[in-house]
Amino acid sequence: MSADHVLLLGPPGAGKGTQSKRLADEFGLEHVTTGDALRANKHMETEHGTPASFMDAGELVPDAVVNEIVEEALSSTDGWVLDGYPRNLSQAEYLTDITDLDAVIYLDVDREELVDRLTGRRVCEECGANFHVEFNQPSTEGVCDVCGATLIQRDDDNEETVRERLRVYDENTAAVIEHYREEGSLVEVDGEGTPDEVFGRIADVVEEN
Numbered sequence: 001m002s003a004d005h006v007l008l009l010g011p012p013g014a015g016k017g018t019q020s021k022r023l024a025d026e027f028g029l030e031h032v033t034t035g036d037a038l039r040a041n042k043h044m045e046t047e048h049g050t051p052a053s054f055m056d057a058g059e060l061v062p063d064a065v066v067n068e069i070v071e072e073a074l075s076s077t078d079g080w081v082l083d084g085y086p087r088n089l090s091q092a093e094y095l096t097d098i099t100d101l102d103a104v105i106y107l108d109v110d111r112e113e114l115v116d117r118l119t120g121r122r123v124c125e126e127c128g129a130n131f132h133v134e135f136n137q138p139s140t141e142g143v144c145d146v147c148g149a150t151l152i153q154r155d156d157d158n159e160e161t162v163r164e165r166l167r168v169y170d171e172n173t174a175a176v177i178e179h180y181r182e183e184g185s186l187v188e189v190d191g192e193g194t195p196d197e198v199f200g201r202i203a204d205v206v207e208e209n
Contacts, residue, residue: 004029004079005099006206009177010107011169012162013114014191015198019107020083022199027206030077034066034084037073044069067094074099089175103209104180105202107191111166118162122151 006023010016017033024031038061042052046068054061061069070085086092095101109117120133122142126149131138138145156165180186189201 005102006081007095007101007104007180008081008083008107008202009105009173009180010191011109011114011173012165013117014107014109015195016083016107018195019199019202020081022195023081023202023206026203027079029079029081032070032073032077032080032082034070034087037069038066041069041072044072063088063090063094067091070095071098086176088172089179092176092179101185103206104183104185104187105205106177106180106186106188107198107202108188109191113192114166115159115162118157118165119153119159121153121157123154124149125152126150 006029008016008020008023020031020033023029038051038055042055043050046065048062048064051061051065051069054065066085070082074080074082082095086095117132117135120135122131122133122138123129124131124144124147127144127147129144129146130136131144131151138151142151143149144151155161177186187205189198189205191198
C-alpha cells in the first residue's frame with residue numbers, strides 16, 4: 001500500500017518540483033504547490049482577505065491566507081504530493097492540525113551541488129522550459145528545444161543571489177525539518193545522482209508507507 005499524503009521537503013535546487021510531478025504521475029496523486037494553489041484560488045475570500053489583494057499589490061501573502069488556501073487545495077483531492085509548503089514552523093503546525101501525513105521526505109543535497117545546479121540553470125524566455133548547462137543541455141546551445149526561443153539565466157540564478165536564497169531557506173525552514181525529525185516522521189533521502197536514481201529512492205519510501 002503506497003502513501004496517499006506525501007510531503008516533499010528540500011532546499012532550492014534539490015529537485016522537489018521535478019520529483020513531485022513524477023511521484024504524482026506514478027502513484028496517481030495530485031501535485032499541490034503553494035504557487036498553483038494561490039493562483040487557482042486567488043479570489044477566494046478568507047478572514048484576512050483574498051490572495052489576489054496581496055498578489056496584485058506585489059505583497060507577500062500572509063501565512064494565515066496561505067494556510068487557508070492550502071487547506072482548500074488538499075481537501076479537494078483524496079491523494080496528493082505537497083511541494084513548497086510548509087515554509088516555516090507555524091505553517092508546519094497548521095498542516096499537522098488539518099491533515100495526516102503518510103510520508104515526510106527531505107531531499108538532502110550538498111550545498112555546493114545546489115549552487116552548481118541553480119547557477120547552471122537556463123530558462124526559456126518564451127515558454128518557461130528549464131535546461132541546465134551541465135545536467136540537461138539543449139540540443140543547440142542557448143536555444144530552447146521546445147519552442148526555439150532564446151535561453152536565459154534568470155537574475156536570481158547568479159551565485160551571490162543563490163547563496164543568499166539558500167541562507168534564507170536554512171533560516172526559515174530549519175525549524176520545519178527539526179519539527180518532523182522530532183516527530184519521528186522525517187525520512188532523509190539522498191538527493192544527489194541522476195533524476196532516475198533519486199526518484200527510485202523516493203518511490204521506495206512512498207511504497208513503504
